[in-house]
Amino acid sequence: MKNIGNLKEFACTPDRFQGGHRLCPGCAHGMIVREVVNATEDDLVISTATGCLEVCTAIYPYTSWDVSWLHIGFENAAAGISGAEAMYKALSRKNRSYNEDKKVKFVAFGGDGGTYDIGFQSLSGATERGHDFLYVCLDNEGYMNTGGQRSSSTPIGAHTTTSPRGRVSYGEKNRKKDLTMIMAAHGCPYVATAVPGSKHWKDLAQKAAKALSTVGPTFINALSPCTTEWKFKPQDTVEIADLAVETCMFPLYEIEDGHKLTITYKPKQKLPVEEYLSRQGRFSHLFKPENSWVIEEIQKEVDRYWEYLQRKEEAGV
Amino acid sequence: MAEKYQLKSKEVWDGNMAASHALRQAQVDVVAAYPITPSTPIVQNYAQFLADGYIDGEFVMVESEHSAMSACVGAAAAGGRVATATSSQGYALMVEVLYQASGMRLPIVMTVVNRALASPLNIHGDHGDLYLGRDAGWIHLIANNPQEAYDITLCAFKIAEDQRVRLPVTTNQDGFLVSHTAQVVEPLQDEDAYKFIGEYKSLNPMLDTKNPQTYGAQTEEEWHFEFKATQHKALMESTSVIDEVFAAYEKLTGRRYSRVETYKLEDAEIALVLMGSAYETAMVAVDKAREEGIKVGLLMPRTFRPFPYNEVAEKLKNIKAIAALDRSAPMGAMGALFNEVSGALLANGQSAIMTNYIYGLGGRDTTAEHILEVIKETDKNKEAKKRVTDLQGFINLRGPKLSFN
Amino acid sequence: MATPKEMMSTWDKIQFGAILPSFENPEKKLKSKFNSFNYKVADWRVEKPVFNRELCIDCDFCWVSCPDSCFLVEEVENKRGKKQAKIVGINYDLCKGCGVCVDVCPTPIKSLLMFPEFTEIDEALNQWPTKDNK
Numbered sequence A: 001m002k003n004i005g006n007l008k009e010f011a012c013t014p015d016r017f018q019g020g021h022r023l024c025p026g027c028a029h030g031m032i033v034r035e036v037v038n039a040t041e042d043d044l045v046i047s048t049a050t051g052c053l054e055v056c057t058a059i060y061p062y063t064s065w066d067v068s069w070l071h072i073g074f075e076n077a078a079a080g081i082s083g084a085e086a087m088y089k090a091l092s093r094k095n096r097s098y099n100e101d102k103k104v105k106f107v108a109f110g111g112d113g114g115t116y117d118i119g120f121q122s123l124s125g126a127t128e129r130g131h132d133f134l135y136v137c138l139d140n141e142g143y144m145n146t147g148g149q150r151s152s153s154t155p156i157g158a159h160t161t162t163s164p165r166g167r168v169s170y171g172e173k174n175r176k177k178d179l180t181m182i183m184a185a186h187g188c189p190y191v192a193t194a195v196p197g198s199k200h201w202k203d204l205a206q207k208a209a210k211a212l213s214t215v216g217p218t219f220i221n222a223l224s225p226c227t228t229e230w231k232f233k234p235q236d237t238v239e240i241a242d243l244a245v246e247t248c249m250f251p252l253y254e255i256e257d258g259h260k261l262t263i264t265y266k267p268k269q270k271l272p273v274e275e276y277l278s279r280q281g282r283f284s285h286l287f288k289p290e291n292s293w294v295i296e297e298i299q300k301e302v303d304r305y306w307e308y309l310q311r312k313e314e315a316g317v
Numbered sequence B: 001m002a003e004k005y006q007l008k009s010k011e012v013w014d015g016n017m018a019a020s021h022a023l024r025q026a027q028v029d030v031v032a033a034y035p036i037t038p039s040t041p042i043v044q045n046y047a048q049f050l051a052d053g054y055i056d057g058e059f060v061m062v063e064s065e066h067s068a069m070s071a072c073v074g075a076a077a078a079g080g081r082v083a084t085a086t087s088s089q090g091y092a093l094m095v096e097v098l099y100q101a102s103g104m105r106l107p108i109v110m111t112v113v114n115r116a117l118a119s120p121l122n123i124h125g126d127h128g129d130l131y132l133g134r135d136a137g138w139i140h141l142i143a144n145n146p147q148e149a150y151d152i153t154l155c156a157f158k159i160a161e162d163q164r165v166r167l168p169v170t171t172n173q174d175g176f177l178v179s180h181t182a183q184v185v186e187p188l189q190d191e192d193a194y195k196f197i198g199e200y201k202s203l204n205p206m207l208d209t210k211n212p213q214t215y216g217a218q219t220e221e222e223w224h225f226e227f228k229a230t231q232h233k234a235l236m237e238s239t240s241v242i243d244e245v246f247a248a249y250e251k252l253t254g255r256r257y258s259r260v261e262t263y264k265l266e267d268a269e270i271a272l273v274l275m276g277s278a279y280e281t282a283m284v285a286v287d288k289a290r291e292e293g294i295k296v297g298l299l300m301p302r303t304f305r306p307f308p309y310n311e312v313a314e315k316l317k318n319i320k321a322i323a324a325l326d327r328s329a330p331m332g333a334m335g336a337l338f339n340e341v342s343g344a345l346l347a348n349g350q351s352a353i354m355t356n357y358i359y360g361l362g363g364r365d366t367t368a369e370h371i372l373e374v375i376k377e378t379d380k381n382k383e384a385k386k387r388v389t390d391l392q393g394f395i396n397l398r399g400p401k402l403s404f405n
Numbered sequence C: 001m002a003t004p005k006e007m008m009s010t011w012d013k014i015q016f017g018a019i020l021p022s023f024e025n026p027e028k029k030l031k032s033k034f035n036s037f038n039y040k041v042a043d044w045r046v047e048k049p050v051f052n053r054e055l056c057i058d059c060d061f062c063w064v065s066c067p068d069s070c071f072l073v074e075e076v077e078n079k080r081g082k083k084q085a086k087i088v089g090i091n092y093d094l095c096k097g098c099g100v101c102v103d104v105c106p107t108p109i110k111s112l113l114m115f116p117e118f119t120e121i122d123e124a125l126n127q128w129p130t131k132d133n134k
């Protein structure tokens, strides 16, 4: 496992994810991916589901990947990487490895659409089969590559192009699917949440390093604030991610062996959800008087869930 | 090391068992598959070979055919020999990924046991799945009996992996009629079969992590056309490699395969064109018809893709009337074989009176008598020197006569 | 998104299977012409970040937060002989001007600031705010 020391040391890691990609300015996907691929010294084979990351980092004739990389479709990043991992095992067994001196790690990236929704089956299958890979969900709470439609990760109240606010609508009606817990329920040896940025960089890097050195299927759900569709200024990406953590809208925790939960960061003082919601255009309609109840509901749910996480951590079961 | 499987010089195998042994002998590195009737036994047999120590590759029992083909793509791009098996609905579920496999030029072999597509649900043989995959950029090879299913599957690896081809290949056998019909098969010994196929030759393997490769880039209007054109070129030009491989296989086994198979076509005046197990039934019908003085012959494209249009035209150049028999619901057109053959003739300045017959959907029986009937109708067209029968008819369909003109 | 003219090739010369090698010389890690490192996104910018080495404390917050891998780093040894990254500049071919680096920069007077794209670096440094004027 790569020792994640201080940032000064980590920053000596030569980038294996190059700039010159076409992600929007300030896109969190780029921040997360850089950290994950830098969190190991092993060689990498990566698959990526269709979505912003994929369409922006391999536009022919350019690739932003200094590691082996594969995109097949929207719903099969996990299946694709499971095939590559199986080939690695087969060739090792048959003494036909391409590089005997190098360990290879397998990583799949998918958006929330490619993970919570259309790719969930293939993720569940690959996880259940016990392939040795890390799956990282870049959770921007909607189908951003196709113009910001809802997904099952879209939080209640958010405006998306298919759950729009309107004369009689306050936006998304359903609550965000709790995918991290669902992945833990698969019995994965390691599952975690994470956010990008300078405040929690070590939390993310350590989790990635840990996941990559764990044998078996591991999962990281990384909140990926989307400047374009969440509607905030590009320079605010890191601040928005931090606010998600400080309000407990997106708590940072990890779960080992499917049950042992540790909260990896506890805000000194939990901020009200308004602090997070008010910074994003996708929630602006919630601040109209007739929608104030939605914010109250969101706060209640956040409080309940935060309580639940703390109790689960305490119980250690 | 995998155990050597003791094989007799003659085995009694059904088509599924024949294909399973071919996969085993190819020492496939990764098989990722999902069961579906009637190809399920291929997956089961393979699992049993593994359980008995005859396989040292990986066998990934995925959760769907979509994932089966996706895992095949991942495995093939990683850099090794890859195969799978499927039928019908499973094939349909794979379609998206079939295009991706061929676009990335990955030499995956898929043993297809042909079955009808729902709805209504039907588990029996027809070519609905094969026709669905027609434009997916794969080489499609046809096997008419268990021996052919075995032979053609071994050839498929050698064709797919040839550096001049690097395209995925399906081998097709009719559901139940071939897949579940036991016949005598003469297999090669394990080492001879493997030697024939040869070691896997890698090309841009992802697992050579020192030299990373990006697979599956996006190509918009600036590039997509160029890629599809080169892919088509590879498919069109695979014919010479297919010929080479068939010739090498003949040298090894004495069994001869051609991209266009014919039966009694040399002196024929009329011909039937069809693929699959019905080709063998049609041979019986041809013999009977010839006893009655009708000079009829048969033609089968062994490679449905690449379609051997020039060879087909050449073989049919003296034929006056042709019936193309398609085993797939044509849905608003003439059957694919009708169209391909008509086009092949016209392109070479030839013409024959063309008719189309739809037969065998969902496993409906097609007997030698039925085919004899078709021969007689085709002969009428020849005699009349113009089409006097229906343009498109249905064989062994219950109820009042259905036809289109 | 137009491909630069020199990269446009014909059907008989395009990459087999659209497969792109990251390196031209993998041993030496020499990036291939297909590496997006060689693609320029500078024209996306309206404003550019300017780096002030004088004020920088090498916390590397900008390095870790930049989504476009723009920060040029030199590996140096600290007093205790441990390796650490020293920020030496910004790759303006890759920078899209998002401003995240400026936002996360923690020095009391920021070591990174956004300036209109056509401001010369020297000019920008001359205009840098001082303690009483930040």
Ligand SMILES: Cc1ncc(C[n+]2csc(CCOP(=O)(O)OP(=O)(O)O)c2C)c(N)n1
Binding pocket: A049, A050, A051, A052, A053, A073, A074, A075, A110, A111, A112, A113, A114, A115, A138, A140, A141, A142, A143, A144, A145, A146, A151
């Ligand atoms: C089978 C299939 N269905 C739909 C699409 C269209 N599509 C491409 S990307 C995308 C949304 C991606 O959303 P997400 O996975 O959340 O990634 P993001 O772009 O938000 O990072 C959709 C709907 C597709 N490419 N393939």
Ligand code: SF4
Binding pocket: A022, A023, A024, A026, A027, A028, A029, A052, A056, A140, A144, A145, A225, A226, A227, A228, A229
């Ligand atoms: S739409 Fe959002 S997720 Fe997609 S590239 Fe832009 S900022 Fe990133």
Ligand code: SF4
Binding pocket: A026, C048, C049, C065, C066, C067, C068, C069, C070, C071, C090, C094, C095, C096, C097, C098, C099, C100, C101, C102
């Ligand atoms: S402005 Fe954005 S892209 Fe440019 S260096 Fe700063 S963080 Fe990177």
Ligand code: SF4
Binding pocket: C051, C055, C056, C057, C058, C059, C060, C061, C062, C063, C087, C101, C104, C105, C106, C107, C111, C112
């Ligand atoms: S964030 Fe500011 S102080 Fe820290 S390294 Fe970057 S420029 Fe220097």
Ligand SMILES: [Mg+2]
Binding pocket: A111, A112, A113, A138, A139, A140, A141, A142, A143, A144
């Ligand atoms: Mg998304």
